[in-house]
Structure formats: structure tokens, C-alpha cells
Amino acid sequence: MISQPSGEATRSRQSRPARWIVGVDIGGTNIVVGVIAVDGGEPVARRILPTEAARGSESVVEKVAAMLEEVTAETVSTYGGTRADVAGVGIGSPGPINRDRGTVINTPNLGWTNLPLRDLISQAVDLPATLDNDANCATYGEWWLGAGRGVSSLVGVTLGTGIGGGVVLNGEIVHGTSDAAGEIGHMTIEFTGRKCTCGNYGCLEAYCSGPNIAARAREGLEAGYESVLTQLVDGQLDSITAETVYEAAVLNDPYANEVMADTAKILGAGVANMINLLNPEAVVIAGGVTRAGEHLFTPLRSEVRRRAFRSAYDACSILPAALSETAGMIGAAAVFKKIAFGSV
């Protein structure tokens, strides 16, 4: 669960109460590293750099170590104390991962297989470290210091290139029996439906990921619908992205609004499933799609209300995420805090 480095820094650190935790969020595109006070609050220092996964895992570990030294030095310079005030490092990585061993089992985006990421980083910086899945970390970050602050149970859904998710019950991440829980994106919501990149049919992701929102919009235009979308991309329908669709929706384009309303209804069926199954206090939606604002949330809430049991719907707040790109880093730090200190 937690690495146990035995260097000098670790021993001397034990003599006084820890003040800081470093959070590390490794994504396919960027690495985010930040310092958070053990008691929470805004990150006191942070860095974002491109992952450049093609340079190999050693290069990523070196980059994380360098970023950690930078944010730690900045923290010490601003707030006083020494590097020994850092309790340890929480790491979030795309999965699947093995938490006990601290390994990344495989990540197509990063090209890693059975990489002992936790111990590599722990050894590189001579600090104890924990590893969890990036989607779990993003959800836990929103629970600790974001939109879900103060609730006891929360489901997080991040709509991006894929759809990631996480479940927090009684303040703990639900990891499942083989660290595979939280795959909300591959929930079947139309078993005869659209083909998904995972090989199945009718997954939530096959409708509501960024590329699928764009694909559904393109399909309608190719079938003859008229929309400002066509002008926004100078007639190059292949250039339509989910962002273009949100942009057109915010311009009140009727067709883009229809695509967003469909997205909201389908996402609403998925959210209602989670509410009916887990009856959480909050569902937090993250990702670019939330830029559509009430064009998304108004029809989303109304579909969830239609599909979920009333007492479960009434007990649940459906909220946009509050932390955006720092959620994963903050959540990774929260995972370290939970394991090292017993509670967050």
C-alpha cells in the first residue's frame, strides 16, 4: 500500500509533525505535481509539464522527481521549514493498477506494463509514496477539497476522450476486489446501442465521451441537419470536436442544443443508474462538457429526476466539478493522507 524508503530524509522527518503532502497526477498529456497542506486548502505550489511518454518511464520518473523538488523548494522558500516537512507523495496514474504492489498493470496511452511506478518515484525522491488510479484520484480530490467537500458519499464522472469514474462511500474510495471498480464509462445504457472502443455496444462512453459527442453531431449534419456548426468548422465536418458543439450550444444553435440535450439525457440515464444503485449525496461531473453549463445540467437533472427514485434523487446534488486540472493531483495527495494518517 505504501512504500517505505529508509534514507536519511525519511528518518529525520519522523521527529516533527508533517506539514505537506505532494500530489502527482500523471496523464497521457500532462503531469501535474503540487504541494498541499496536510489539513487541506488550496495547493501551495504546483507545476504542469507535458508527459512526453514516448521518452520512456525513466524519463517520466525523473521529470516527476525534478518537479517535486521544485514545488517543495518553492513551498519551503515561501512558508519556511525544510523538505523534511513533506510527509510523502500520492501518485495517480492511468490504470489498471495494483495498489498493493504499487504497479501500473498496463496503460496503452503511456506504453507501460507492470511498471513499479510507486517504488520508482519513492526511491527517486526518498519519500514514502502511494499509488491509485487517476479517475479515483480525481473523484477523491473533488470529495476532499472540491465540489463534493463535506459529503460522505459521492460518485465522480469525468467526460473526456473517454469517461472515467470513481465512487466514494463513507469517505473511502471503493476500489473493489481487484482495484477495478469505478468503470462508469463502460456501463451499458443501451444494450443494442452504439459500438464502443472497448468492443461492446451501448456503453455510456459510446455516446457521451468527447469524441462520441462530436461523432453524433457529425452524423446528424451528414444526414442533412442544418447548424451553425458547419460554419464554425468552415464545412470541414471532420474538424468538429465536442468543444465546437459546446460553443454552438452556447450560441443557442438549435441543432447543437439538441445534441447536448441528447447527451444530457443519455448521461442522465447513467447518473440515475448510479443514484438508484448507490444513493450517494452527490454526483460530480467533470471534463470539458461541463463548459456547456446549464445547456447540459438543466436537461441532465431533469432526466435523472425522471429515471431515479424520488427519495434518492432528492438526496443527491448533481454538480459540476470545482477543481478542473488539479483534481487528480489533490486526490492523489488525499489517498496518501488516508493511507499514511488513517483519515482525510
Added chain:
Amino acid sequence: MISQPSGEATRSRQSRPARWIVGVDIGGTNIVVGVIAVDGGEPVARRILPTEAARGSESVVEKVAAMLEEVTAETVSTYGGTRADVAGVGIGSPGPINRDRGTVINTPNLGWTNLPLRDLISQAVDLPATLDNDANCATYGEWWLGAGRGVSSLVGVTLGTGIGGGVVLNGEIVHGTSDAAGEIGHMTIEFTGRKCTCGNYGCLEAYCSGPNIAARAREGLEAGYESVLTQLVDGQLDSITAETVYEAAVLNDPYANEVMADTAKILGAGVANMINLLNPEAVVIAGGVTRAGEHLFTPLRSEVRRRAFRSAYDACSILPAALSETAGMIGAAAVFKKIAFGSV
């Protein structure tokens, strides 16, 4: 959470270790009352009587009290000791319920609204009592002493007139924030699909409850499919029930097998959703449909394998329930044990 009666029986009971718990499962059709040793094992005494809900809640409470005295007397007569060896009563009731208050919020089947069932029974028998939802109890019973014995996390699905469900994580029932968790039957698995009795479209229950299995079979026959089913009901298609379909499937009728295979595929999508979301050690399927045996479980497992992530599928046993009609009663006793003794 737990009622606190103050009568003589309660006080004298505190002087020695409790040996027994009484479980009570109140259903729309029958009431099951049994005695279980605090340490588990087979029920040592039990009774089943018709609920006769039309006679009113007072009559139901009186009947439960009389059944409790009978099973307790039988236990004492067989195993020695006194009635004071009974620690208390766990009650399962159709919901929604409020566990804190011990009330049944409303049950269309029984005609109850805001009935303080826990305290009524507790007072009638002068024993502490707990109340939980019947589907949660059935799942917890299978987890304590049934098919899910020894696992740490389990999802239970009961296919009957409706579809009930429950979730156990780390040995605890997931109740959610307003005691509404576990509504697996109303998970959307086809958002443009069949109308459900709950008013929505495409719920798992709209395909896989007993009446809907029968309805789907009838629809195919009305559309011209040939099947031994027609002979089994002497041409009276309205008489087809889910049981008739299982019977025909066991006779290897191709059409009935197709209906069962469809049922298994759709149920498989629902089970895969729970596996992808919660990554449990076991999913336990209960209800008449399990009589179809491998006609159900073989295609079910293969659909789940197709739809769930591999590591989550590999970590999960998909099993028929082991306790049948006593699961709810045993689980209700387990809920009492958990609340009164802190663990099961």
C-alpha cells in the same frame, strides 16, 4: 437504529451471553420467522405463514409476535436455556424504509404508510429490534450464511415479480444517504427500451422480472413463433408465466431457450454494469429464474464476460442463491447482529 425496550425480559437478558437472534422477513405473500444462533449455522427453528396484509398492520404485528414465541419455545425446548437467551429481533420489510426511525415509509403491497414497524414489534415481544429493507436482508443473508459466505463484497439480485437488489461492501450493506441504495431492478440498460411499471423505459426489470419474461415469451408466440409453450398452457397464452418458460427451456424447447438466452444477455448487461462499477467478489442471483439452471447461467456468464472488464470479471463469481426462502429472514437476523454486536 435499534429499539430499546425496557421490560423485565430485557433487563434479565443482559446477565448472560446471548445465544440466539430471531429473524423476521415480512413479504407481500408470506411472513418467515426463524431462530439463528448468534454464531450462524442453519436456522434452529422456523415458521412460514401467509401475511394476510388486508387484515391490517396490527394483525401482522400480532402474527409476528405469536410466531416469534413459537419458534423461541421450540428452540428452548430443543436446546435448553430460556427465552432470555434471545438477543433480539431483526426485521426485514418491503420498503422504502427509514432505518433510523424504524419505519416503513410506504409499501403498496402491504398498504402501509409511515408505519413504526420496528418499535411495534419490539414492544409486542419486549426485545430490541432492527429494521432493514427486505432486498438488503436477502442479500445480507446470502453473504452471511449462503452463496456469498466468506466474500468481502457482493451484489445480490432477486428476480421475482419485480427485481430487488442489495450491495454488500467490506461486510456492510450499502444503504446510501437516504436508505434508498440497491435499486438494481431500475437500472436503465436500454434507454429507448420497454416501458417499466416504474414509469420509465428500459429498466432491467422491464425485461427480466417474472412477469416480463412471460410477456416477452407471449409477444413472440403472438408474432408467430412455434413452441412447446403453447401446448404447456393449452393454447391459453395469457396463462404463460416465467415458470412455464423455464419448464419449456428445461425441455430444450428452442423458442423458450431463446427467451431464456435473451433474458440472460439482458441480465448479463445489468450484472456487468455492477461488476464494472463495484468490482465485487460475487454476484448472487436469486428467485424462480434460477430454476432454469445452466440455461440461464451459461449465457449469463458469457454475456458478463463479454461486457465486463477482464480483471473485474475474473475476480467475480456469478452464483445462484443458496438460501431461497430463508435468505431474507437470515439476513434480517444478520442486520440485528451487526448493529447490536458491531460485526457479523
